[in-house]
Amino acid sequence: MTIHRLLYRSDMDLIGTEAVIGQQVTEIVRLSAERNAAHGLTGALLYTRGVFIQALEGALPALEETFERICRDLRHRRVELLEFAQADTRLFGEWAMVRISAGHALQAYMPSLATLTEQTSEAVSAPATIHLMRSMLVAESISKSQAERGVASK
Ligand SMILES: Cc1cc2nc3c(=O)[nH]c(=O)nc-3n(C[C@H](O)[C@H](O)[C@H](O)COP(=O)(O)O)c2cc1C
Numbered sequence: 001m002t003i004h005r006l007l008y009r010s011d012m013d014l015i016g017t018e019a020v021i022g023q024q025v026t027e028i029v030r031l032s033a034e035r036n037a038a039h040g041l042t043g044a045l046l047y048t049r050g051v052f053i054q055a056l057e058g059a060l061p062a063l064e065e066t067f068e069r070i071c072r073d074l075r076h077r078r079v080e081l082l083e084f085a086q087a088d089t090r091l092f093g094e095w096a097m098v099r100i101s102a103g104h105a106l107q108a109y110m111p112s113l114a115t116l117t118e119q120t121s122e123a124v125s126a127p128a129t130i131h132l133m134r135s136m137l138v139a140e141s142i143s144k145s146q147a148e149r150g151v152a153s154k
Contacts, residue, residue, distance in 0.1 A: 005057035005087040006067060007126045010076040012050045025099060028075070033097040041066060042092045044133050046100040052076055055130050057090050083126030091134045100136050 014021045025047050036042065041058035054070070056063060071079050092098070 001059055003057055003087045003090060004060050004063050004085065005055060005091070005130070006063065006084040007053070007055050007082045007130055008067075008070075008079055009082060010052045010054075010079040012047060012052055013074065013076050024075070029097050029099045033095075036066070037096040039066060042090055042095055042097075044092050044095060044098050044100055044137060046102055046133055046136075048102040053129065053133070055092060055133055057087060057092060082129070091130060092137075095137070098137060100133055100140075102136070 012021070014024050016024070025045070029045055032045070036056075036058075039058065039062040041056055041062055043054060043056035046053040056066065056070075
């Protein structure tokens with residue numbers, strides 16, 4: 001099956017305290033994962049400083065149909081497609097949809113993310129951002145499994 005992958009950024013349009021917004025994002029991700037699983041889509045949603053960055057991958061018809069739905073959603077604005085390309089393999093195959101929370105400290109080390117959140121998407125490498133998102137998930141799952149095994153973090 002031919003896979004395509006897209007990456008977009010948008011301005012979040014959720015109202016409430018950080019905790020309330022966090023709950024709303026959790027709910028978006030939960031429902032998205034259910035729907036995506038039914039359509040063979042995988043991906044990740046990063047949110048930080050009022051911005052969503054989402055990677056979504058799968059077969060073309062399902063991907064296009066879902067992205068159209070996402071674009072119409074009033075919970076965000078100014079959806080800007082950063083990349084839409086054929087891909088050799090899935091990079092988010094383990095996740096029908098997963099949330100990535102980017103801490104402020106993390107952003108300091110990730111210039112490509114900082115640029116995306118400041119809405120100047122020119123000169124930002126979409127592939128680098130996609131790989132960064134994947135690295136963040138892998139790092140998160142490693143530290144989670146270490147915590148579960150009781151490995152002390154330095
Ligand atoms: C930032 C963001 C990301 C979303 N990601 C997905 C997604 O990956 N898959 C999905 O089916 N819906 C996603 N949604 C929800 C859709 O926009 C839409 O509300 C949902 O699919 C239901 O569509 P419907 O009300 O037209 O049936 C997302 C919404 C937002 C705000």
